[in-house]
Amino acid sequence: MRSRYELRLSGSGGQGLILAGLILAEAAGIYDNRNVTQTQSYGPEARGGASKSE
Numbered sequence: 001m002r003s004r005y006e007l008r009l010s011g012s013g014g015q016g017l018i019l020a021g022l023i024l025a026e027a028a029g030i031y032d033n034r035n036v037t038q039t040q041s042y043g044p045e046a047r048g049g050a051s052k053s054e
Contacts, residue, residue, distance in 0.1 A: 007024065008054050009021055010051070011052075012049070013049045015051075017051050017052065018051060022040075024038075025037075025038035
């Protein structure tokens with residue numbers, strides 16, 4: 001049985017956290033042949049507000 005990993009990135013809007021989460025999920029799925037799920041959430045602010053990618 002393979003190990004399960006959970007990774008959470010969080011910070012201020014405009015830092016590229018959602019893009020980083022997308023890239024990590026794609027890399028895990030493509031290069032390590034893993035089943036991945038990626039979610040994202042952010043407030044209505046375009047920059048400077050809270051954001052996270054799981």
